[in-house]
Amino acid sequence: DTGVSQDPRHKITKRGQNVTFRCDPISEHNRLYWYRQTLGQGPEFLTYFQNEAQLEKSRLLSDRFSAERPKGSFSTLEIQRTEQGDSAMYLCASSGDGEQYFGPGTRLTVT
Amino acid sequence: DQQVKQNSPSLSVQEGRISILNCDYTNSMFDYFLWYKKYPAEGPTFLISISSIKDKNEDGRFTVFLNKSAKHLSLHIVPSQPGDSAVYFCAASAGFGNEKLTFGTGTRLTIIP
Numbered sequence: 001d002t003g004v005s006q007d008p009r010h011k012i013t014k015r016g017q018n019v020t021f022r023c024d025p026i027s028e029h030n031r032l033y034w035y036r037q038t039l040g041q042g043p044e045f046l047t048y049f050q051n052e053a054q055l056e057k058s059r060l061l062s063d064r065f066s067a068e069r070p071k072g073s074f075s076t077l078e079i080q081r082t083e084q085g086d087s088a089m090y091l092c093a094s095s096g097d098g099e100q101y102f103g104p105g106t107r108l109t110v111t
Numbered sequence: 112d113q114q115v116k117q118n119s120p121s122l123s124v125q126e127g128r129i130s131i132l133n134c135d136y137t138n139s140m141f142d143y144f145l146w147y148k149k150y151p152a153e154g155p156t157f158l159i160s161i162s163s164i165k166d167k168n169e170d171g172r173f174t175v176f177l178n179k180s181a182k183h184l185s186l187h188i189v190p191s192q193p194g195d196s197a198v199y200f201c202a203a204s205a206g207f208g209n210e211k212l213t214f215g216t217g218t219r220l221t222i223i224p
Contacts, residue, residue: 004154033211042115042200042214043155056211091154099145100212102154 002026004103006092012109013082020078021106025094032075033100034067035091036060043091049075082110114138115203117215125223130188132218134201137182141203145212146175146186149198158199159186191222 005024013019025032031050035043046065047057051072061067064082069075079086087110093100116135124130132146142163147155161168161175161184168175174187188195198219202212 035212040216042202042216043212045211045213048211058211093154099157099160101157102147104152104154 004092004094004101006090006103006106008106009104010107010109012111015084015110016081018078018080019082019108020076021090021092021108022074022076023092023094023103024074025092026096026101029094029096029101030072031095031100032069033093033095034075034077035093035102037089037091037105038087046077079108082108084110086110112137113216114141115201115213115215117199117201117218119218120216121219121221123221123223124191126193127190130186130191130195130220130222132186132188132199132201132220134184134186134215135182136184136203138203138205138213139182140205141213143204143206144175144177144184145202145204146173147200147202147214148195149200149217155200188220191220193222193224196220196222 007022033048034046037043047067049069064080067077089105089107091105093102145160146158149155159170159173159175161177177184198217200217201215204210
């Protein structure tokens, strides 16, 4: 399977802890996106990379959030000092010259 | 503010009939529109897209119509099949879908056998 993969699929953490998620895009895709989806809502854009450069960040991405894409391949999204409001599905997508293809997501629950 | 709106949270359609899902947008800068389908515990799957230079795009059982003056698009599925039961998201971007996508809140489609 050469689709977008995300790890872990589920994460339960206590408030105040740090968490890190990983996304592996489709190998020939140079763009990588992070979105967040909460219950009853559509995915909301967080940030995106072209190769290793982070080109845009949403105002939703507070300073507790940081994303990296070293070497333009996989990406990580870290959330520091998690809050209950961070509970959501975190989706990664990648694209080449066309549409964005999504991974299965990481469901984060902050207790 | 919600720049992409799907006003029907749910829709039920008899198998074999036509399903019509609607979407409205407010941002005049949007020039590329997409429909995604989502099953539980999976990420959204791309279905079909349309550029603002067109008013219709067809792919098999799926057709998307765009009315730029009304800032409205719709997805037609015909004939509807039980496997089409899912949540459908409308999305828009200012730039061929390679830029950030703005999603609607989704419509849950249920196909009744």
